[in-house]
Amino acid sequence: MDDGKQVTRKSSPPIKVYCLPDEKEQIEAQARAAGLSSAAYLRQLGLGFEVRGILDYEKVDELAKISADLGRLGGLLKMWLSNDERLQQFSEAQIEKTIKVAMERIEEGQEEMRRVMQTVLMQQR
Template identity: 40%
Template structure:
């Protein structure tokens, strides 16, 4: 059986589904994740067709890896800053402030990436 989009589908008889408000919200979210209307989502699932998610999990894994790399980079920069004796000659050139700003930027990027990942991948 093939799902076809027809102009007269609005004139066909709807099927009502009883569900709790939580179930309704879940259906709306899942349909949105697939880029479908709730009606189209339920029709596609009900007729046994596969649903393709818009979330590319490989890209999410890549974001997680980059987040880890940023954390390691920040750790190395903190290690450099922690050794004040070897860092005294650099501070006169203004590099110390630039490195501290870089660490701050890394933390901000990590926070942004985590927020995006949480929005994209829901348990």
């Protein structure tokens, strides 16, 4: 019998899942990693859908290391450009070479970050 009311998830009876506190925490952590609520995560699992995480934590760690390397290079470059006393002991050619090498390493790091980000994006498709 159609009474004109639209059936929604909120108006449907829930399925209860009893679990221990540590199991609940684990489910909630997995749901967060997938960018879903616990209910949506469990629903997708129950319906046979593959639940993918929104982040590849190994890739995020790799990006953080690359970013730290770039930060250190930037700091060294800044030191070279701002510390007049230390620069006096080097020739202009040495300074230019050091700055050029630092810039090349920064560009390599940026390219590596782009490569890692591209692999993360490809995994999400």
